[in-house]
Amino acid sequence: MKGRRSRARIALGVLVAATAGATACAAPVAPVPAIPPTTAPGAAPGGPAVVRFTATPPGPAPAVVALSWQVTGPAGASLTCSLDTDGDGADDLTFACADVGGRNATVAAPASYTARLTVSDGARTATATTTVTVTPPTLAVETFDVAIRQQTSLTPSVQAAFDAAAQRWGSILARGVPAAAVNIGAGACGAANGAINETVDDLTIDVWVGPIDGVGNVLGQAGPCAVGSQDGLPRFGVMQFDQADLADLEAGGQLGDVILHEMGHVLGFGTRWSAKGVLTGAGGADPRFVGARAMAEYSALGRGGPVPVEADGGYGTADAHWSEAVFNNELMTGYLDPGSNPLSRLSLASMADLGYQVDLGRGTAYTLPGTAALAAARAAAAADPTPQPEVVPLEPVTVARQR
Numbered sequence: 001m002k003g004r005r006s007r008a009r010i011a012l013g014v015l016v017a018a019t020a021g022a023t024a025c026a027a028p029v030a031p032v033p034a035i036p037p038t039t040a041p042g043a044a045p046g047g048p049a050v051v052r053f054t055a056t057p058p059g060p061a062p063a064v065v066a067l068s069w070q071v072t073g074p075a076g077a078s079l080t081c082s083l084d085t086d087g088d089g090a091d092d093l094t095f096a097c098a099d100v101g102g103r104n105a106t107v108a109a110p111a112s113y114t115a116r117l118t119v120s121d122g123a124r125t126a127t128a129t130t131t132v133t134v135t136p137p138t139l140a141v142e143t144f145d146v147a148i149r150q151q152t153s154l155t156p157s158v159q160a161a162f163d164a165a166a167q168r169w170g171s172i173l174a175r176g177v178p179a180a181a182v183n184i185g186a187g188a189c190g191a192a193n194g195a196i197n198e199t200v201d202d203l204t205i206d207v208w209v210g211p212i213d214g215v216g217n218v219l220g221q222a223g224p225c226a227v228g229s230q231d232g233l234p235r236f237g238v239m240q241f242d243q244a245d246l247a248d249l250e251a252g253g254q255l256g257d258v259i260l261h262e263m264g265h266v267l268g269f270g271t272r273w274s275a276k277g278v279l280t281g282a283g284g285a286d287p288r289f290v291g292a293r294a295m296a297e298y299s300a301l302g303r304g305g306p307v308p309v310e311a312d313g314g315y316g317t318a319d320a321h322w323s324e325a326v327f328n329n330e331l332m333t334g335y336l337d338p339g340s341n342p343l344s345r346l347s348l349a350s351m352a353d354l355g356y357q358v359d360l361g362r363g364t365a366y367t368l369p370g371t372a373a374l375a376a377a378r379a380a381a382a383a384d385p386t387p388q389p390e391v392v393p394l395e396p397v398t399v400a401r402q403r
């Protein structure tokens with residue numbers, strides 16, 4: 001059990017690549033501004049009220065639209081919310097609600113309609129509406145393609161893990177990004193990459209697996225190396241791993257999870273948060289992810305407000321993962337857990353907040369751990385003093401120019 005735990009506690013730190021170079025050419029995206037509801041919040045005196053009800057700004061189809069709200073009610077009252085997400089006049093969801101919350105609506109085709117939120121305390125109700133606008137697609141619909149360039153020979157099982165991760169992310173990201181010209185010299189991305197001088201559509205990753213320092217300590221490095229000048233999304237990145245650690249992870253049945261996790265960092269999870277303006281409190285004791293779509297999924301999990309981000313683990317782990325103390329075995333926390341590590345709708349929604357078109361239906365079922373599960377996880381971690389391998393952050397990224 002201890003041995004399994006030592007593997008399980010491998011730190012999946014990253015390359016925080018939100019560098020000055022990347023930021024200079026990739027216009028940062030401001031946090032989603034609050035949009036006033038199209039109708040004045042309704043309220044009966046002394047009863048429940050809708051303080052705020054908004055939808056994310058117009059975007060191209062297919063879109064994940066976050067409906068966000070704040071409600072109030074009489075002290076001690078149990079509030080129930082009903083939501084018409086598609087504007088057909090009928091409520092689609094009814095659930096317990098309190099204070100702030102949200103839900104995501106996937107809108108496949110261009111549309112403009114009125115969504116409606118009703119809050120009830122059992123005796124009185126209040127209603128507010130907001131306009132959902134989804135514009136025509138800006139690009140012909142194409143799939144999101146991840147190309148792997150092997151810089152060293154890979155064992156069949158390792159190669160299969162990379163291919164599976166590329167296919168999974170390619171199915172999650174519902175549409176490609178514009179092609180971009182990438183011109184980077186060999187070794188310019190943390191010494192693991194080959195030269196690249198070509199148009200990339202949508203993402204190319206150089207993979208290097210070789211001896212670094214044996215089992216433990218350094219696991220490798222992974223992250224984006226070039227981002228689009230218009231959308232700030234990665235077009236080229238590197239995944240470099242110690243072969244001894246990959247063999248150890250494979251023996252423990254966790255190779256696929258680690259590769260999927262690290263590829264998420266290459267795509268921007270944790271590595272483009274600051275550049276995209278979706279991270280608050282970085283470097284502090286309580287960093288939070290403030291993208292509207294991820295917050296809506298956090299609300300659907302039964303909580304509300306900005307999503308807790310890891311504050312511990314140092315550079316590469318802190319500010320770049322979901323909080324282990326809150327999300328435990330979710331794949332994009334900073335630590336791999338024994339058993340399953342689901343890649344949830346929360347993580348997928350965070351990619352939509354970065355600017356990707358995402359199919360939230362590709363998320364793996366996930367629920368927040370209960371108090372007992374969290375206590376057990378903390379006890380197991382405390383009982384395992386084995387040093388954890390770490391991922392070393394990449395050096396500054398180079399920026400791609402779009403054609």
Ligand SMILES: [Zn+2]
Pocket residue numbers: 012013014261262265321333334
């Ligand atoms: Zn990580």
